[in-house]
Amino acid sequence: MATGTAPPRGSAAAAASMRRRRTASSGASAGAAGTMLQFYTDDSPGLKISPNVVLVMSIGFIAFVAVLHVMGKLYFVRREA
Structure with missing residues (x-):
């Protein structure tokens, strides 16, 4: 297996890389979700x-x-x- 290719689909290595990818991307989107949620909290200014x-x-x-x-x-x- 070459260093630039993905592991075969359905293998344990593919599942492990998918788990790593999901956890890494969810951390990046948590910041955006945190800023969106501030519009719906009681602390936000403006009309409710x-x-x-x-x-x-x-x-x-x-x-x-x-x-x-x-x-x-x-x-x-x-x-x-």
Whole structure:
């Protein structure tokens, strides 16, 4: 076996290298996860809005813009006549 190749799939060496790779990568992503979690803690500054409220507000905004478009089309048609 050459030094640059991976061990055969399903072998004990492949499983060991996969375990090493997972633990090494999870340590690097723990820092990013720690910074993301600070947005959801009680210590973070700003408004505390649940995801459901954000979803309802965004759908309401989209509906409001759609109604404005329809009203604008109807108003424009009536002014032409």
